[in-house]
Amino acid sequence: xxxxxxxxxxxxxxxxxxxxxxxxxxxxxxxxxxxxxxxxxxxxxxxxxxxxxxxxxxxxxxxxxxxxxxxxxxxxxxxxxxxxxxxxxxxxxxxxxxxxxxxxxxxxxxxxxxxxxxxxxxxxxxxxxxxxxxxxxxxxxxxxxxxxxxxxxxxxxxxxxxxxxxxxxxxxxxxxxxxxxxxxxxxxxxxxxxxxxxxxxxxxxxxxxxxxxxxxxxxxxxxxxxxxxxxxxxxxxxxxxxxxxxxxxxxxxxxxxxxxxxxxxxxxxxxxxxxxxxxxxxxxxxxxxxxxxxxxxxxxxxxxxxxxxxxxxxxxxxxxxxxxxxxxxxxxxxxxxxxxxxxxxxxxxxxxxxxxxxxxxxxxxxxxxxxxxxxxxxxxxxxxxxxxxxxxxxxxxxxxxxxxxxxxxxxxxxxxxxxxxxxxxxxxxxxxxxxxxxxxxxxxxxxxxxxxxxxxxxxxxxxxxxxxxxxxxxxxxxxxxxxxxxxxxxxxxxxxxxxxxxxxxxxxxxxxxxxxxxxxxxxxxxxxx
Numbered sequence: 001x002x003x004x005x006x007x008x009x010x011x012x013x014x015x016x017x018x019x020x021x022x023x024x025x026x027x028x029x030x031x032x033x034x035x036x037x038x039x040x041x042x043x044x045x046x047x048x049x050x051x052x053x054x055x056x057x058x059x060x061x062x063x064x065x066x067x068x069x070x071x072x073x074x075x076x077x078x079x080x081x082x083x084x085x086x087x088x089x090x091x092x093x094x095x096x097x098x099x100x101x102x103x104x105x106x107x108x109x110x111x112x113x114x115x116x117x118x119x120x121x122x123x124x125x126x127x128x129x130x131x132x133x134x135x136x137x138x139x140x141x142x143x144x145x146x147x148x149x150x151x152x153x154x155x156x157x158x159x160x161x162x163x164x165x166x167x168x169x170x171x172x173x174x175x176x177x178x179x180x181x182x183x184x185x186x187x188x189x190x191x192x193x194x195x196x197x198x199x200x201x202x203x204x205x206x207x208x209x210x211x212x213x214x215x216x217x218x219x220x221x222x223x224x225x226x227x228x229x230x231x232x233x234x235x236x237x238x239x240x241x242x243x244x245x246x247x248x249x250x251x252x253x254x255x256x257x258x259x260x261x262x263x264x265x266x267x268x269x270x271x272x273x274x275x276x277x278x279x280x281x282x283x284x285x286x287x288x289x290x291x292x293x294x295x296x297x298x299x300x301x302x303x304x305x306x307x308x309x310x311x312x313x314x315x316x317x318x319x320x321x322x323x324x325x326x327x328x329x330x331x332x333x334x335x336x337x338x339x340x341x342x343x344x345x346x347x348x349x350x351x352x353x354x355x356x357x358x359x360x361x362x363x364x365x366x367x368x369x370x371x372x373x374x375x376x377x378x379x380x381x382x383x384x385x386x387x388x389x390x391x392x393x394x395x396x397x398x399x400x401x402x403x404x405x406x407x408x409x410x411x412x413x414x415x416x417x418x419x420x421x422x423x424x425x426x427x428x429x430x431x432x433x434x435x436x437x438x439x440x441x442x443x444x445x446x447x448x449x450x451x452x453x454x455x456x457x458x459x460x461x462x463x464x465x466x467x468x469x470x471x472x473x474x475x476x477x478x479x480x481x482x483x484x485x486x487x488x489x490x491x492x493x494x495x496x497x498x499x500x501x502x503x504x505x506x507x508x509x510x511x512x513x514x515x516x517x518x519x520x521x522x523x524x525x526x527x528x529x
Contacts, residue, residue, distance in 0.1 A: 052092035057462030109152030182222030267370025292331030313355025335482030382408035
């Protein structure tokens with residue numbers, strides 16, 4: 001009886017399973033699940049994602065700082081290697097992403113994999129390669145050796161522990177990628193409507209409606225990045241720098257603000273995450289004395305968009321009318337603690353409300369939630385051209401250098417019109433600024449003037465400000481001598497995230513050895529002593 005019962009159950013089960021198998025796929029498929037995605041959508045997501053270009057590096061180059069030397073606040077103002085201060089670029093560009101989005105490196109590599117080596121979508125593939133090169137340039141500039149050839153391949157190739165590639169070798173490949181991808185862009189190819197820089201949803205300033213116009217913009221962007229890459233070699237190998245810069249110039253770089261690569265946040269659906277933190281913890285963040293002093297010495301009309309004095313530094317988020325008069329602004333001294341500032345009888349400015357009596361970010365303009373993300377600008381490009389002309393790497397000598405220098409300043413003055421609540425600097429104020437003896441072009445002081453302006457232009461791009469400061473040596477800042485952690489000098493790189501030492505231990509240790517230690521004083525390959 002038992003055997004007969006078992007047979008009946010088995011036979012019945014087989015009939016039941018046979019019946020189920022008929023609609024098995026349909027029944028077990030979520031009709032709302034995404035099973036395929038256009039790589040162009042992934043590309044747009046990578047363009048939108050913040051890539052960590054903000055606060056830590058700005059403390060090193062003495063634009064903004066935190067004077068509190070406790071816990072995570074200790075940071076670069078006290079020459080301390082704090083994980084949270086070095087991590088944002090790594091996390092947001094490469095490892096984890098920001099605002100709930102995957103890191104753009106992962107998205108770009110996945111989009112390239114989805115297109116495949118035989119794709120006919122040559123323009124999309126070229127754009128992906130160009131933007132991937134930009135991201136890795138920033139990672140190398142901040143850290144030195146980083147995962148590159150095996151990065152982003154966990155899904156496609158099962159590589160969960162990527163090796164770190166030599167930083168100089170990565171730069172060689174970035175050169176190749178920028179050259180090849182820019183050359184491959186075709187006006188007869190497809191129009192990428194999802195492109196947030198120059199596609200259908202771009203801002204009116206940069207929007208295009210045809211592949212011909214879009215490709216022209218991307219070629220300028222690719223060559224402008226090639227110019228940036230070439231200039232990085234200026235200390236290490238001036239001959240190589242001159243060669244790459246000449247190639248970029250001949251290929252055609254950005255020529256106006258209509259060419260800039262940027263996306264605009266609305267402050268609601270898309271917000272600048274770093275700015276939210278600044279608003280919520282405002283009492284810890286102040287403008288640095290060297291930066292404020294420079295703005296005051298040059299009577300910079302951009303200052304009102306950058307810095308402000310608030311009635312209560314601990315509650316600035318809802319203060320829409322702070323004091324932006326330049327004469328009333330004061331920068332917090334470098335390497336001085338909050339306790340020293342607050343001490344009775346100290347030579348410092350003391351308390352103000354629940355914070356300190358110093359200027360802070362203007363959270364209604366450059367540090368607002370809805371700020372534009374400017375990745376590559378004409379102002380940056382024109383200032384690099386100014387240096388190249390001064391060095392004789394492109395034609396024109398001092399005459400061309402002066403024109404590029406002034407064009408870069410004028411372009412940056414105009415760009416503030418893209419910020420909510422701000423306007424472009426009036427022409428009369430621009431002219432007065434260019435005529436200021438501390439600003440006016442001088443053949444004798446050209447490199448100092450050009451690169452100090454580059455420092456100001458990159459007030460919201462810490463990665464670029466930090467890289468150019470190390471490359472050029474300008475502005476001529478005094479080292480922070482709070483302690484001797486940096487041997488009397490400046491931080492030369494950011495340290496790797498602590499988690500890499502356990503999560504990717506073998507490859508991390510090999511990189512540490514190659515870099516001469518995971519130290520703030522170690523140098524990336526182009527930063528020749």
